[in-house]
Amino acid sequence: MDSLLIKNAEVIVSCDEAGHVYRSCDILAEGQKITAIGPDLKAPGAKVVDGRGCYVYPGLINTHHHLLQAFSRNIPSIQNSELFDWLMYLYKVWVQVNPEYIYYSSMVAMAEFVKFGGTTMFDQHFAFPRSSSKEIIDRQFDAAGEIGLRFHAGRSCFTRGESKGGLPPDELVETVDEVLKDSERLVHKYHDAGEFSMRQVALAPCSPFSVDTDIMVESVKLARKLGVRSHTHLCETLDEERYCLEVYGKRPLAWAEECGFVGEDVWYAHGIHFTDGEVAFLAKTKTGVSHNPVSNMKLASGICKVPLMLNLGVPVGLAVDGSGSNDGSNLLADIRVCFLLHRLSSSTKAPTPLDCLKLATTGSASVLGRKDLGSLEVGKGADLFLLNMDKLDALGAMLDPASYLCTVGYGNYVDTTIVGGKVIYSEGRLLGIDEEAIKRSARKVVEGVYSKLPV
Numbered sequence: 001m002d003s004l005l006i007k008n009a010e011v012i013v014s015c016d017e018a019g020h021v022y023r024s025c026d027i028l029a030e031g032q033k034i035t036a037i038g039p040d041l042k043a044p045g046a047k048v049v050d051g052r053g054c055y056v057y058p059g060l061i062n063t064h065h066h067l068l069q070a071f072s073r074n075i076p077s078i079q080n081s082e083l084f085d086w087l088m089y090l091y092k093v094w095v096q097v098n099p100e101y102i103y104y105s106s107m108v109a110m111a112e113f114v115k116f117g118g119t120t121m122f123d124q125h126f127a128f129p130r131s132s133s134k135e136i137i138d139r140q141f142d143a144a145g146e147i148g149l150r151f152h153a154g155r156s157c158f159t160r161g162e163s164k165g166g167l168p169p170d171e172l173v174e175t176v177d178e179v180l181k182d183s184e185r186l187v188h189k190y191h192d193a194g195e196f197s198m199r200q201v202a203l204a205p206c207s208p209f210s211v212d213t214d215i216m217v218e219s220v221k222l223a224r225k226l227g228v229r230s231h232t233h234l235c236e237t238l239d240e241e242r243y244c245l246e247v248y249g250k251r252p253l254a255w256a257e258e259c260g261f262v263g264e265d266v267w268y269a270h271g272i273h274f275t276d277g278e279v280a281f282l283a284k285t286k287t288g289v290s291h292n293p294v295s296n297m298k299l300a301s302g303i304c305k306v307p308l309m310l311n312l313g314v315p316v317g318l319a320v321d322g323s324g325s326n327d328g329s330n331l332l333a334d335i336r337v338c339f340l341l342h343r344l345s346s347s348t349k350a351p352t353p354l355d356c357l358k359l360a361t362t363g364s365a366s367v368l369g370r371k372d373l374g375s376l377e378v379g380k381g382a383d384l385f386l387l388n389m390d391k392l393d394a395l396g397a398m399l400d401p402a403s404y405l406c407t408v409g410y411g412n413y414v415d416t417t418i419v420g421g422k423v424i425y426s427e428g429r430l431l432g433i434d435e436e437a438i439k440r441s442a443r444k445v446v447e448g449v450y451s452k453l454p455v
């Protein structure tokens with residue numbers, strides 16, 4: 001079994017229950033698992049990573065992404081749009097998705113995520129053009145496998161197109177049977193429920209204004225039969241709330257509840273416009289929420305009631321949302337924005353800096369159902385990143401390492417990212433990836449997309 005020894009780390013921020021911050025310690029990983037943390041560990045034959053001058057944090061876990069949006073970022077004509085208008089433009093990009101597009105957009109977004117300390121990613125992929133092969137999520141698994149990232153794929157869909165009063169174009173609409181069949185195929189082919197699994201699948205119909213009640217009911221039923229989790233967008237905007245009241249005659253959460261789409265195996269993206277009573281219902285049912293502060297600010301969607309959710313015990317994880325509303329995949333940046341946003345809106349009742357870091361580590365792990373990940377302690381997966389703090393600009397900012405990422409913030413690529421005891425990013429390079437070749441091919445895909453579309 002391969003082992004890895006991180007030697008003489010200056011600081012280790014564990015994010016464990018007791019909030020341990022170790023100083024001048026080592027971490028030993030045997031296989032994927034952390035087997036010891038302490039001073040002067042010996043491990044003959046282990047690969048050694050020099051931790052001198054470094055802060056070590058648990059790897060970041062993203063609970064909501066749309067990798068296809070790596071190629072729909074920073075578009076001039078929708079810089080000032082809110083969600084519905086923003087989507088109406090972007091559907092024109094997404095009808096062009098095919099397996100090649102998704103492979104390269106995934107490589108681009110995953111590369112950025114890993115370079116900023118990301119180790120586990122959930123993606124919700126909803127664009128399956130009728131003219132394209134269905135083997136799109138398969139290519140995302142290929143990309144994640146090549147990079148060495150833990151990947152949770154969300155098999156999403158649109159079932160309510162323009163002709164039936166939904167938002168997406170009919171070209172992107174699938175039938176309930178098509179969605180369920182492909183969902184089952186993906187679960188059987190890729191889902192590994194075991195400890196330290198690298199590949200999981202969740203079923204994830206897109207949003208109240210792009211799916212119908214049938215798929216919500218059947219999807220969550222199938223997910224429970226197959227033993228996988230369920231996810232959807234909910235309570236993102238007031239436009240969505242008005243849509244639900246008009247079309248379903250009830251608020252978004254009441255509709256999701258009627259569909260059976262609540263419970264400890266379910267988490268929602270955004271969850272901004274819940275009433276206080278609805279937040280209490282989420283806590284009671286242990287339904288999770290993925291908080292996407294940068295996206296919510298960019299699209300002027302609102303502020304999620306994270307302080308109340310944490311007080312009542314709702315499982316909350318952090319996420320970047322799609323690259324199109326972020327406009328990137330840098331979860332390290334979202335941690336700081338999360339802290340500042342809630343300080344501004346809730347002052348002394350805001351989550352502490354350590355609380356915000358835990359949203360992106362242990363919180364996200366619990367939302368994804370990963371008890372084996374999220375903190376640096378014996379028995380957990382060796383997923384982590386190192387920051388070399390032996391730099392002039394870091395001086396004077398070292399008193400509180402557990403808060404550093406929120407208060408001071410870290411704007412550069414991290415120094416090393418490790419997944420399951422394996423170094424996947426170091427010294428500015430993704431290991432085993434020819435970034436130049438990927439860049440050349442990705443550029444061709446992007447040029448092809450925008451040659452057909454005014455920006």
Ligand SMILES: [Zn+2]
Pocket residue numbers: 064065066233269321322
């Ligand atoms: Zn989203």
